Amino acid sequence: MLKKFIKNNISLSSLLLLSLIIINVNFFRFFKNNATYQFDSWMSNYQGGFVRRGIPGEIFFQIHSLLDIHLGWIIFIFVCILYLLFYFLFFLLISKIEINKIFIIAILSPISFYFPIINSKATGHKEIIFLLGLAALCFFIPSLSKKKAKNLIIFISIVAGLSHEGLLFYCIYLVIPYLLFFNFKSFKEIFLDTSIIFLILLFLFVLTFIFRGNEQHVIEICNSIKEFSNDSCRISGQIAHFNSPIEGYFSQKILNYWYKDYFKIYGVGFVLGFLPLFFLYSKINSLKLIFGSSKINSIYFLIFPLLMTFPIYILGADWGRYLYISYTSSLIILIFILKSNIYYLPKTNKELKNNIFFNSLFVILLLFYSFGWSVPICCENKFKSGIFSSFDKVMYYYKKNN
Numbered sequence: 001m002l003k004k005f006i007k008n009n010i011s012l013s014s015l016l017l018l019s020l021i022i023i024n025v026n027f028f029r030f031f032k033n034n035a036t037y038q039f040d041s042w043m044s045n046y047q048g049g050f051v052r053r054g055i056p057g058e059i060f061f062q063i064h065s066l067l068d069i070h071l072g073w074i075i076f077i078f079v080c081i082l083y084l085l086f087y088f089l090f091f092l093l094i095s096k097i098e099i100n101k102i103f104i105i106a107i108l109s110p111i112s113f114y115f116p117i118i119n120s121k122a123t124g125h126k127e128i129i130f131l132l133g134l135a136a137l138c139f140f141i142p143s144l145s146k147k148k149a150k151n152l153i154i155f156i157s158i159v160a161g162l163s164h165e166g167l168l169f170y171c172i173y174l175v176i177p178y179l180l181f182f183n184f185k186s187f188k189e190i191f192l193d194t195s196i197i198f199l200i201l202l203f204l205f206v207l208t209f210i211f212r213g214n215e216q217h218v219i220e221i222c223n224s225i226k227e228f229s230n231d232s233c234r235i236s237g238q239i240a241h242f243n244s245p246i247e248g249y250f251s252q253k254i255l256n257y258w259y260k261d262y263f264k265i266y267g268v269g270f271v272l273g274f275l276p277l278f279f280l281y282s283k284i285n286s287l288k289l290i291f292g293s294s295k296i297n298s299i300y301f302l303i304f305p306l307l308m309t310f311p312i313y314i315l316g317a318d319w320g321r322y323l324y325i326s327y328t329s330s331l332i333i334l335i336f337i338l339k340s341n342i343y344y345l346p347k348t349n350k351e352l353k354n355n356i357f358f359n360s361l362f363v364i365l366l367l368f369y370s371f372g373w374s375v376p377i378c379c380e381n382k383f384k385s386g387i388f389s390s391f392d393k394v395m396y397y398y399k400k401n402n
Contacts, residue, residue, distance in 0.1 A: 001095050001096070002091060002095045004095075005094065005095035006091070006095075009099055012099065012104055012107065012108075015113075016090075016091070016107075016113060019113045019114055019116075019117055020083060020084070020087050022117050023083055023117070023124070024083060026116070026117075026120045026123040027039075027076065027079055027123050027124040030123070030124055031076040034072075034228070034229055034230040035230070036230045036232055036233065036237025036238070036239075036240075037121065037237050038121060038123060038124050038125070039072075039075070039124065040225075040229050040230050040237050040238065040239055041053070041125070041126070041237065041238035041239065042056055042057055042060065042075045042079065042124075042126070043057045043071065043225045043228065043229055044056075044057040044221060044238065044239055044242075045057035045058040045060075045061045045221055045225070046058040047061065047220050047223075048216060048217040048218075048219070048221050048224075049211075049216075049217065050211050051211050051212070051217045051221075051242060052162075052164075052165050052208040052211055052212055052213060052242075053126075053162075053163060053164050053165065053208075054162070054221075055159070055162040055163055056078075056126070056129075056163050057225075060074045060075055060078070061224065061225070070228070071225065071228045072228050079124055079128065082128045082129065082132050083128060085132055085136075086128060086131055086132040086135055089132070089135040089136060089139050090135055090332070093138060093335045093336065093339060094107075094335055096339040097335060097338045097339050098345070100345075101362050102276060102280060103280065103345075104366070105276045105365070105366060105369065105370065106276035106277055106279075106280055106331060106334075107331065108366065108370040108371075109273050109274075109276055109277070109327060109331075109369075109370065110269075110272075110369070110370055110371075110372075110373055110375070111274075111323045111324050111374065111375060112324070112327055112331060113328075114370065115320065115374055115375075116324070118371075118373075118384050118386050119374060119376060119377040119384060121377050122320065122324065122377045125321065126160075126163045126164040126167065127164075127167060127170075127324075127325045129159060129160050129163050130156070130167045130170055130171075130325070130329075133159070133160060133174070134156070134173055134174060134329055134332055134333075135332055136152075136156075137149070137152055137153065137174060137177060138177050138332055138335070138336035140152070141181050142181070142340065146182050146193075149178055149181075149182070150178065150193075150194075150196070150197065153171075153174045153175065154196070154197060156171075156174055157171045157174060157197070157201060157204070158200070158204065161201070161205075161208065162204070162208075165204075165208035166315075166316060167325075168201055168204055168205055169308065169309045169311060169312045170305075170309055170325055170326070170329060171201055172304070172305045172308045172309070173305050173326075173332075173333065175194060175197060176301055176305065176333055177337075178194075180301070180337055180340075180342050181342070212242070213241075213242025214242065214243060215243045217243075218234055218239060218240055218242050218243050219234065221233075221239055222234050261381040262319065265375060265376070265380075265381070265382070265383060266319045266320070266323065266375055269323065269374075270323060273323060273327060273374075273375065274302075274323075274327060274330075277302060277327065277330055277331060277334065278299070280334060280345065281299045281302045281330075281334065282298075283345060283346065284298050284334075284337075284338065284343040284344060284345050285343060285344055285345075285346070286298070286342070286343050287341055287342060287343060287344055298337070298343055301333065301337075302330050305326065305329070305330070306326055306330075309322065309326055317378050317379055319375070320374070320375045320377040320378060321377055323375060367387075371386050371387045372385075372386045372387060373386045374386055
């Protein structure tokens with residue numbers, strides 16, 4: 001099935017695999033340079049005591065201590081494996097559905113798979129843990145009992161939440177496939193069944209707030225990884241942020257970004273970036289009763305988790321990354337509900353599909369829409385120029401050498 005899909009969708013498959021290669025190359029560059037935001041954040045550990053974001057780094061640190069393997073190489077290989085598994089599961093999911101041109105545009109949205117390419121600094125962050133967990137849940141849930149599926153959701157939430165507290169806001173995306181796949185007779189049953197999940201999420205929020213970190217944590221962590229981390233470990237990067245109070249960080253974001261170009265850039269970027277998903281979610285039709293009572297409009301499953309993740313935009317500044325996580329999560333869920341025959345997408349017009357003019361127009365649209373621009377990862381006052389920036393660099397080096 002997978003070989004057949006790749007053969008029938010060679011262009012899309014090639015573009016996705018190319019993005020995987022570029023991501024791993026970028027992350028290798030961050031590994032060699034000990035980038036404080038893209039690489040050192042994986043080294044946060046519990047050597048100064050329990051602290052938020054520390055579980056991956058503590059595991060890596062213990063492996064390094066036990067086996068005497070270079071800590072940086074452990075992290076690099078681990079993160080590359082996460083990306084490989086995520087792409088593999090994504091291919092397995094989309095191989096079960098029919099891909100039309102709108103779906104191709106949705107997969108290649110500028111805030112989807114090529115967002116970390118156009119924004120190279122978005123490569124290698126801890127959201128890959130969550131995205132892999134969501135893809136794994138959507139792939140394995142048909143073979144799991146309700147109890148095992150719930151336990152898997154709890155496990156993914158704990159690992160993601162202890163890796164980065166911001167990922168807790170996205171755990172609502174884990175609950176949606178669970179609610180849609182299994183039969184629930186009423187909203188009361190849903191509330192009772194999922195209450196343990198939300199109680200654990202609440203506990204994790206409180207836990208990460210209490211153990212948010214301080215100057216001593218920064219010193220102890222940086223000392224434990226001083227052979228492998230950036231020299232600026234204590235003053236710059238994600239580890240240094242343990243010494244920044246959440247209240248002050250919140251105030252800083254409001255003062256610096258709220259009334260400038262932030263809303264304009266990311267507002268337009270949200271509308272244009274999510275446009276293919278809004279179109280697809282509005283077009284799919286339900287094949288079964290949802291929650292035992294009615295056929296619910298699928299657009300709610302796109303909008304509701306977006307509303308639930310809104311607080312992360314207040315607390316942080318990496319709005320481009322937040323849009324990327326939400327978009328990719330919504331894309332995975334869309335593929336899941338189509339694959340599971342919960343919803344279906346009406347067939348496209350075959351005559352239009354084979355029309356040369358339409359196909360040519362589609363390629364031009366894809367070039368400009370998917371690869372010509374993107375929102376920045378953070379803190380800029382203009383859109384990213386995408387592949388067109390490559391032309392500027394070529395012209396710059398050409399003029400420089402002539």
